[in-house]
Every structure is written in structure tokens, then in C-alpha cells.
Amino acid sequence: MTQQSLHPNDVLAKAEALRTTLSTSYRDEIVKSLYNEAETIARRAVKTALDKKYDLDQKIDQLVTSPIVGLPIMLILLSIIIWLTVSGANVASAAIATVLFGVGDWGRALFNQIGFPWWVTGFIWDGVYLGLAWVISVMLPPMMIFFPAFTFLEDLGYLPRVAFNLDWLFKKTGAHGKQSLTMAMGFGCNAAGVVATRVIDSPRERLIAILTNNFVPCNGRFPTLIMLATVFVAAAFPPALTSFIAAATVVGVVLIGVFFTFLMSWILSRTILKGEASAFTLELPPYRRPNVTRILYTSIIDRTVFVLWRAMQTAAPAGAIIWILANIHTGDSNLARVIANWLNPFGLLLGLDGVILLAYIIAIPANEIVVPTMMMVYMGAGMMIDGPGTSAGIFDLLVNGNGWTLLTAVNLMLFALLHNPCATTIMTIYKETKSLKWATLSVVITLGSAFLVTFITASIARLMGWA
Amino acid sequence: MTNTKLSLPTEHCEECPAFYQLEQMGFKVGDFDRVVALAGNPNTGKSTVFNALTGLKQHTGNWPGKTVTRAEGGFQFNSIRYKLVDLPGTYSLLSASQDEEVARDFILFGKPDCTIVVTDATALERNLNLVMQVMEITDRVVVAVNLMDEARRKGLEVDTRSLSRDLGVPAVPITARTGEGIHTLLATVADLINGDITTKPLRVEGTPEFQRAVNELVPMIETIAPGVPNARWLAIRLLDGDSKVQQALLSGELLQRVARQASADVQFSRKMSVEGRQ
Numbered sequence: 001m002t003q004q005s006l007h008p009n010d011v012l013a014k015a016e017a018l019r020t021t022l023s024t025s026y027r028d029e030i031v032k033s034l035y036n037e038a039e040t041i042a043r044r045a046v047k048t049a050l051d052k053k054y055d056l057d058q059k060i061d062q063l064v065t066s067p068i069v070g071l072p073i074m075l076i077l078l079s080i081i082i083w084l085t086v087s088g089a090n091v092a093s094a095a096i097a098t099v100l101f102g103v104g105d106w107g108r109a110l111f112n113q114i115g116f117p118w119w120v121t122g123f124i125w126d127g128v129y130l131g132l133a134w135v136i137s138v139m140l141p142p143m144m145i146f147f148p149a150f151t152f153l154e155d156l157g158y159l160p161r162v163a164f165n166l167d168w169l170f171k172k173t174g175a176h177g178k179q180s181l182t183m184a185m186g187f188g189c190n191a192a193g194v195v196a197t198r199v200i201d202s203p204r205e206r207l208i209a210i211l212t213n214n215f216v217p218c219n220g221r222f223p224t225l226i227m228l229a230t231v232f233v234a235a236a237f238p239p240a241l242t243s244f245i246a247a248a249t250v251v252g253v254v255l256i257g258v259f260f261t262f263l264m265s266w267i268l269s270r271t272i273l274k275g276e277a278s279a280f281t282l283e284l285p286p287y288r289r290p291n292v293t294r295i296l297y298t299s300i301i302d303r304t305v306f307v308l309w310r311a312m313q314t315a316a317p318a319g320a321i322i323w324i325l326a327n328i329h330t331g332d333s334n335l336a337r338v339i340a341n342w343l344n345p346f347g348l349l350l351g352l353d354g355v356i357l358l359a360y361i362i363a364i365p366a367n368e369i370v371v372p373t374m375m376m377v378y379m380g381a382g383m384m385i386d387g388p389g390t391s392a393g394i395f396d397l398l399v400n401g402n403g404w405t406l407l408t409a410v411n412l413m414l415f416a417l418l419h420n421p422c423a424t425t426i427m428t429i430y431k432e433t434k435s436l437k438w439a440t441l442s443v444v445i446t447l448g449s450a451f452l453v454t455f456i457t458a459s460i461a462r463l464m465g466w467a
Numbered sequence: 468m469t470n471t472k473l474s475l476p477t478e479h480c481e482e483c484p485a486f487y488q489l490e491q492m493g494f495k496v497g498d499f500d501r502v503v504a505l506a507g508n509p510n511t512g513k514s515t516v517f518n519a520l521t522g523l524k525q526h527t528g529n530w531p532g533k534t535v536t537r538a539e540g541g542f543q544f545n546s547i548r549y550k551l552v553d554l555p556g557t558y559s560l561l562s563a564s565q566d567e568e569v570a571r572d573f574i575l576f577g578k579p580d581c582t583i584v585v586t587d588a589t590a591l592e593r594n595l596n597l598v599m600q601v602m603e604i605t606d607r608v609v610v611a612v613n614l615m616d617e618a619r620r621k622g623l624e625v626d627t628r629s630l631s632r633d634l635g636v637p638a639v640p641i642t643a644r645t646g647e648g649i650h651t652l653l654a655t656v657a658d659l660i661n662g663d664i665t666t667k668p669l670r671v672e673g674t675p676e677f678q679r680a681v682n683e684l685v686p687m688i689e690t691i692a693p694g695v696p697n698a699r700w701l702a703i704r705l706l707d708g709d710s711k712v713q714q715a716l717l718s719g720e721l722l723q724r725v726a727r728q729a730s731a732d733v734q735f736s737r738k739m740s741v742e743g744r745q
Contacts (some may be wrong), residue, residue, distance in 0.1 A: 010717045011687045015705040027707065030673050034599055035680035041633040042592035047624040198555075286615075286644060291644070 009226035029439050040150040052132030061161070070165045075251065077153065081382055083247035085145040086226055090243075092141035097393075099186045100133040108377075123323055127180040130379075131319020134372035135311045143307060150188070150219070155290040155298075159184050173262050174269030176205035183209075183261055185234075188303070195221040198432075204275045208268050210444050215260040215449075217253070220307050224416050225250050230393050239240055247414075252407055257417050260449060310424075314365045315372060321362055336377055350451060351411035351458030355402070360415075365423045370416065378402055407461045412452045418450035445458040486632075489653065490543040491522025495654050499541060499550040504577065506570055506601055507585035508594050509556030512613045515643040516585055517553040520653075544653045547550065552579065558593075560600045574604050576695055580660045581607045583652070587617035588625045588640070598634065602668035604700045609655050610638040632698055635667040648684075680706055 063072050073190040104125055111121040154160060162184050164465035167177035180201050186193030202204040217225060230247040269275065305436035318408040334343075336358065344354030378397055398404040420443045421429070430439040488692050507513045511622035517523070521540030538553040554570040574582055584601050590610070612627055630638040633652045637655045641648030672678060684702035688695060695701065700723075704712040715721040 006690050008691055008719075011684070011691060011716065012689060012705065012713055015684060015702075019706055019708065022676050022706070023674070026674055027679050030671055030677070033671050033673075034596065037591055037669065038595035038599065039631065042595055043628045044633060046588075046591055047626070048622060069700060212731060296614065356494040 014043075051207060053116045056158060060287065064158070065164050070161075074162055074165060077158070078254065079247055079251050081146065081149045081153075082226070082250045083243055084149060085142050085222075086230055086250070087243040088145045089141040089223075089226065090230060092144070093137055096140060097133075097137040104129055104133060105294060112410050121329070122327065123320060127320045127323030129319070130376060131315040131317075131322070131372065132312055134319075135315040135369055136308070138227055138372050138375075139223040139311055139369075140304070140308060143219070143304045144227045144300075144437045145224055146175055146226075147219065147303040148295055151295045151303070152290050153297040154188075155288065155295055157287045166414055170264060170265065173266040174275065175208045175265040176200045176202060179205070179209040179212075179265070182213060183216055183258070186213045188219055190214050190216075190218045194425060194428045194432055201276075204269075204273050205440060206271055208265050209431065210432060211268060211438070212261045212264045214425060214442065214446050215264065215418065216257045217417055219303060220311070220422070221251075221416055225253055225413055227371060227394075228409050228413050228416075229253075231398075232406060233406070234393055236406065251415050253417055256414070260418065264445060264449070308355050314363065315369050318362050318369065318373050322373065326377070340377065349458065350415070350454040351407045351461065352415065353402070353408065353452065355410060356408075360419070407458060407466065411457055415450050415459065416453050418446055418453060420447045420450075461464045469476075488554045489520075491520065498550045501547060501580040501686070502550045502552065502577065503656060504554055504579035504582045505585060506554050506574065506575060506582055506597070507556055507611075507613075508558055508587065508590075508597055509557065511585045511587040512643045513553055513556060513585045516583070516611065516613065516641070516649075517551060518648055519643050519649055520551055527721060538583065545560045547657065552577070554596075555605065558597060560597070560604070571604075574601060574692050575668045575696055579607070581609060581656050583611050583656065585613050586612045586641075586693060588612045589621055589623060591625065591630075595634075599671070601633070602636065603670060603703070604697050606636070606666050606668045607659060608666065608668060609633060609652065609659055611648075611652055612638055613643050614638045615640045615647065616642045627637075633669065635669045637664055637666070661679065677706070692716070695721065 043364065052215055068392075108125045109120055111125065140162045157298040161182035161183065163178075166180040167185075170177050170179045176206055181199065182193050182196045185196045191214075192215050194210050197206050197209040197213070200209055226246070229246040230242070233249045234246040239246045322336060325339065326334050340354035340358045342354065343357040347355075347357045349352040355372075355377045356374055359377050360370050364369045375397070377395070398408075420426070426439055426443060430436065430444050431437065485488040502588075505513045505517055517538065517540060520542045522542070523538075523540045530639075540551050540553075542549055542551060551564070553574060554573055555567070557567045557570050560574070561572040571577070571745060582601055583606055584594075584598045586598060602695055610630065612625055612630065613623065618625055620727055625640060627640045637659065639648055639652045641652055641653050642697065655664065659666065681702045684705060685698045688698040688701050692701075693700075701712060701716075705716075712721075
């Protein structure tokens with residue numbers, strides 16, 4: 001046979017023809033002999049010292065993946081981590097804020113002394129620097145505690161057990177059981193969670209996992225939730241209970257996020273992504289002694305510095321924009337106020353206000369900085385407070401200065417939980433699905449849920465006369 | 468019994484600085500002499516091996532399915548520069564999910580000089596299925612039996628010499644987390660690439676009809692796709708009715724891939740060295 005006369009089709013035809021010569025069970029036979037071979041080789045190479053059978057792992061697994069106490073153990077662990085974060089972060093936040101805002105005062109004084117024009121001093125110290133100072137003092141302390149604790153559980157091998165506990169629920173919603181893994185990764189970073197959905201081989205179930213990943217708060221959004229819970233929700237209770245109430249609130253918000261993941265998966269698998277859940281095996285890795293240096297490295301360098309650096313890159317220009325908006329005067333008001341007032345009716349409808357929506361729009365590239373941005377808009381509008389960065393200072397600014405209620409805080413937490421993915425995650429969704437349609441849908445679904453839920457809670461609260 | 472010749476250095480050699488020279492090169496993978504791929508089941512510690520060799524801090528986690536794309540890094544050993552490609556962890560190379568395809572395509576078309584299959588000493592039987600599938604594609608395989616410390620803790624004794632003999636490729640015991648056995652592993656990889664170790668991978672032969680069918684298809688595939696890395700494996704996949712392989716053959720993609728993979732890899736490496744971590 002010469003090269004010209006041989007076409008790929010001929011090879012395929014030949015393969016088809018040859019296949020008919022094979023007995024139907026040839027493939028099973030090959031697979032069977034492969035497994036037999038593996039078994040024989042492994043049995044020859046591995047010797048078990050029967051007297052030293054170590055099954056502590058199994059005993060622990062029976063407990064943490066038990067159908068009765070598995071889920072409660074999970075909730076308790078999450079609550080402990082968040083409680084540690086809440087009670088530790090408060091102290092550190094105040095200390096960092098004192099230092100950073102002190103440096104700001106000093107810098108402003110120095111610039112005035114040298115004789116820079118007012119707008120240079122204002123732009124740099126009241127715009128860019130203030131944006132950075134807010135982000136660092138609000139976000140850094142919770143991250144320093146939350147990330148190492150989270151990484152510890154990850155390194156220990158606990159997270160796959162979480163997935164194991166939840167996978168039957170996912171199957172019930174018509175999604176893939178492995179979505180429990182990608183959801184758990186979303187707590188770290190939603191973009192990473194979206195990439196991780198590659199382990200799901202069915203395209204339908206993979207899309208469900210991608211579209212719903214954003215409903216669990218990522219590491220970037222946890223500080224926002226923790227701060228709001230500490231300052232507002234917990235403030236309504238006696239001081240001794242503060243940190244417990246705050247932790248319970250954050251856990252509650254996380255559970256709402258998980259609930260929305262299930263709800264949306266269920267809706268999607270019954271509407272635009274119809275189909276049955278496919279079966280899979282989930283392997284539980286052995287528990288491993290966590291490596292302290294690696295935990296510190298991962299949590300400090302990979303997570304804390306990464307998240308903070310990203311937030312700072314958006315906070316600096318956001319600070320600049322807010323300062324400019326607050327200093328362009330129109331009549332007796334300024335541009336920031338005008339835009340905020342214009343957005344206000346819509347904001348109030350959602351139980352929020354115009355300033356929050358403005359801050360949210362400015363912070364779209366990295367919406368975890370929405371709280372610091374909001375603070376700046378309030379302060380840029382002329383409000384000065386004592387002890388900025390402390391819980392009391394923030395509480396004073398928002399409640400006494402800007403008419404916040406418990407409803408505002410609760411709805412902002414819900415909004416932060418449900419609103420659209422950050423720019424990085426949207427880009428990742430686009431890259432993974434190679435489709436503008438799905439990327440857009442991921443925004444529509446989340447933003448739609450955020451508007452709907454906050455509108456409902458605000459309406460109920462008003463009807464009942466709570467706000 | 469195979470004619471595998473193993474000349475593994477002893478533990479004592481490993482301590483001796485004159486014996487080896489490992490230099491971690493991180494992302495500097497633009498220029499390299501050899502390509503080594505890391506394959507293995509999920510959560511067997513491939514990324515830990517990767518980090519130990521390259522000095523990179525690719526995020527490792529006790530978490531199956533963490534690496535879903537390939538990561539690359541470089542290292543230098545006995546003044547030869549290696550590019551190390553960390554493939555996604557998979558249980559097999561046959562199914563259709565994206566991570567398995569990435570792994571399979573690279574082993575087949577990337578023509579690595581050597582593929583290290585990282586296995587879990589505590590679950591060897593399950594891990595051997597992938598080892599044997601990789602050995603179907605290439606005979607340049609070194610099996611790294613990782614997590615030896617965990618195996619000891621569980622009271623398991625793994626005889627890697629028996630394993631080498633049965634599989635027909637070298638098997639090296641390591642504990643990537645502490646670095647134990649890493650240098651022996653590298654020395655073995657170097658010897659295998661140099662031809663100082665010859666392998667004779669165990670392959671499942673199947674029924675006589677099956678063997679005849681494979682033998683008839685192989686020359687045809689080699690004629691229409693000259694230079695294709697492993698015609699035997701492709702023949703088996705065609706007999707199995709693997710639609711991806713059929714399409715690749717029909718559309719001429721197979722040929723293109725053979726030609727293109729080399730240049731694509733260089734581009735990918737350059738991108739990695741510029742962008743840093745994935």
C-alpha cells in the first residue's frame with residue numbers, strides 16, 4: 001500500500017472491520033486483566049503489619065462524616081473560626097486604624113507646611129491615602145486570623161469531608177456531587193472555585209457549578225460581613241455577647257449563601273440546564289499533620305497579601321475618584337452628594353441608600369472594598385468622626401450621622417453575599433465557558449437575586465414596622 | 468522476569484554532596500535540555516514533588532483535584548536543565564473530562580523525556596491502574612512511591628524492588644514532604660533518559676485476536692501519521708471506538724498536533740515565565 005492511496009478513512013474502516021473480529025467481551029477482559037495484574041503486583045509489593053493496624057483515621061471519619069453529627073460538627077468548626085476572627089480582629093483593627101490615620105494627619109500637616117496647593121494635599125491624603133488606609137484597617141486584621149485557620153482545615157484534609165457531608169444534597173438538586181468541592185473552594189476564592197469545576201465532566205452540571213459558585217462568600221467578602229456583623233448586629237446586644245452574636249450572624253449569612261446555592265442549582269437544573277445528576281466517587285484523603293510553615297506561607301503570602309494587594313489596587317483609584325466627586329461643587333452641594341441623592345430612592349427601596357449604591361458602583365472592579373469606599377463617601381461629604389476605624393467610630397458615623405438602621409446593615413450583608421461576582425471571577429467564567437452568554441447570565445442571576453432578596457426583606461421590615 | 472537493569476544509589480549516596488547537584492530554577496524554564504512530566508492519581512502529592520524540585524510554591528492542598536491545569540517549573544540536576552510539567556491528577560486516561568485530556572495529550576504528544584507517575588504508597592493497588600495506562604503510552608516511566616511516611620505510620624511495608632521487577636520500570640520510594648528519596652528519584656530519571664536504565668513495561672496483551680488486530684492497525688497508522696509518538700496506543704483506542712482519537716485522525720489534527728506540540732510548549736513556557744503562577 002502506498003502513502004497516497006491510504007486515507008484516514010481507510011484506517012477507521014479497517015479498525016471497524018477488525019473490531020467485529022473481536023469477541024464482544026474483549027474490552028472487559030482487558031480491563032479485568034489490568035485490574036487483576038494491579039492487584040497481584042500490589043499484593044506482592046505491600047506487606048501489612050497486622051498488629052499495627054492504624055485506624056484512627058477511620059474512627060474520626062465515622063464521626064465527622066456521620067449523617068447525624070457530621071453537619072453539626074461542621075457548623076461548630078465554622079463558628080469557632082469566625083468567632084476567633086471576630087474577637088481578635090476588633091483589637092487589631094483599632095490599633096492599625098490609629099496608626100494609619102495618625103500618619104494621614106501628619107502627612108497632611110507636612111504638605112500644608114511645605115505649601116502644596118490644597119487640591120494636591122487633598123487628592124493625595126484625603127483621596128488616595130485615605131482609601132488605602134480604610135482598606136487596610138478594615139480588611140487586614142480579619143484576614144490575618146481567618147486565613148491561617150481556614151488553611152489549617154484545608155491542610156488537615158477536612159474540606160473533602162465537608163464535600164462528603166453535602167454531596168447528597170447537591171444530587172437532590174440535580175447538580176453534580178462534586179459541586180460540593182467546588183463550592184467549598186469558593187469560600188477561598190470564587191475565581192478559583194470556577195476553575196476547579198473542571199473536575200466535573202458533565203458540561204451541564206459544570207455550568208450549574210460555575211453559575212452558582214458566587215453564592216458562597218469568598219475570602220475577600222468575609223471581612224465585610226464580619227465588620228458589619230460586629231458593628232451593627234452585635235451592637236444591639238449586651239457587650240459580653242458581642243463576639244458570639246457577631247459570629248452567629250456571619251455563620252447565618254454563610255448558611256443563607258449555601259441555601260441559595262442549592263436553590264439556584266435546583267432552579268437551573270429544572271429550567272435551562274435540565275438533566276439528571278450523574279454518579280461519581282469522592283475520595284476521602286487521609287488526615288495529614290498540617291505543616292505550620294506551609295500554612296503560614298499560604299495564608300499570609302498567597303491569600304492575605306494577594307487579597308490585600310488586589311484590594312489596595314482598586315482602593316487607591318476609588319479613593320481618588322471619591323475625593324474628586326466630593327470636591328466638584330455644584331451649587332451648595334457636591335457631585336458625590338448629587339449622584340447619591342439621585343440613587344437614593346432606588347437604594348431605599350432595597351433597604352440600602354444612595355451612598356451605598358454609589359460606593360458599590362465605584363468598587364465594581366473588586367467589590368470587597370465596598371465598605372471602605374462607602375465610609376469615604378460619607379466622610380467625603382463632610383462628616384468627621386472620632387476614632388475612625390474602631391467599631392464605635394464606624395457605628396457613630398453610620399447610625400448617628402447617616403441614619404443607618406439594623407435593616408441597612410442586614411440588607412448590606414445580604415447584598416454583599418448575593419451580588420454579582422467580582423471582575424476577576426466574571427473574566428474567569430468567560431474564559432472557562434468561552435461564552436458571553438453564560439458570563440452575562442452569571443451576573444444577571446446573582447444581581448437579580450441580590451435585588452430581589454433585599455427588596456423583599458426591606459418591604460417586610462417596613463410592613464411590620466421594624467424599620 | 469524482565470531484563471530491567473536497576474542501579475539505584477543507596478541512601479548513603481544521597482547524603483553525599485559529591486553525588487548530586489540540585490538547583491531549583493523556579494519559573495526559569497525558557498531554556499531546558501529535558502522535559503519531565505509528573506502524572507498521578509489525585510491527592511498523591513504531585514504538587515509537593517513539583518515544589519520540592521522547582522522551589523516554587525505552587526499551592527498544595529490536601530484536596531483531590533486541586534491541579535486542573537498543567538503547571539511548569541524548572542530545575543537543574545547534575546548540570547542538566549530540566550523542565551518539569553505538573554499534570555492534573557487523574558484516575559485514568561480514558562474518560563472525557565478535561566483534566567484527563569490535558570494529562571493524556573501531554574504524555575502522548577508532548578513527548579516528555581520521562582514521565583514520573585507519583586503513587587500513594589498507602590493505596591498502591593488503585594494507583595497502579597494509572598501507572599499501567601501511562602505505560603501503555605510510553606515506556607519512559609519512573610514510578611515514585613510517595614507518602615512512605617504515611618505508609619509506615621499505617622504499618623505498611625512497600626517493597627519497591629518487587630514493584631520495579633513486576634512493572635518493568637524503576638520504582639523509587641519517596642516522602643516528598645520531607646524530601647526523602649527525591650535525589651534517588653532524580654538520579655533514576657537521569658539514568659533512564661541517558662539509557663543507563665532500560666525499561667520493559669508490563670503491558671496487558673489481551674486475546675490473540677486483539678493482538679492480531681493491533682498489529683494490523685499499527686503500520687497503517689504509522690503510514691498516515693509519520694512520527695506519531697505511539698501508534699500502538701492509538702490503534703487500541705481506535706479499536707475501542709474512541710471518538711476523540713477518530714476525529715483527530717480524520718481532521719488531520721493528529722498530524723498537526725505532532726508537529727505543533729513542540730512549538731506550543733515553548734510558547735507556553737515563555738508565557739509561564741512572564742506571568743508567574745497560574
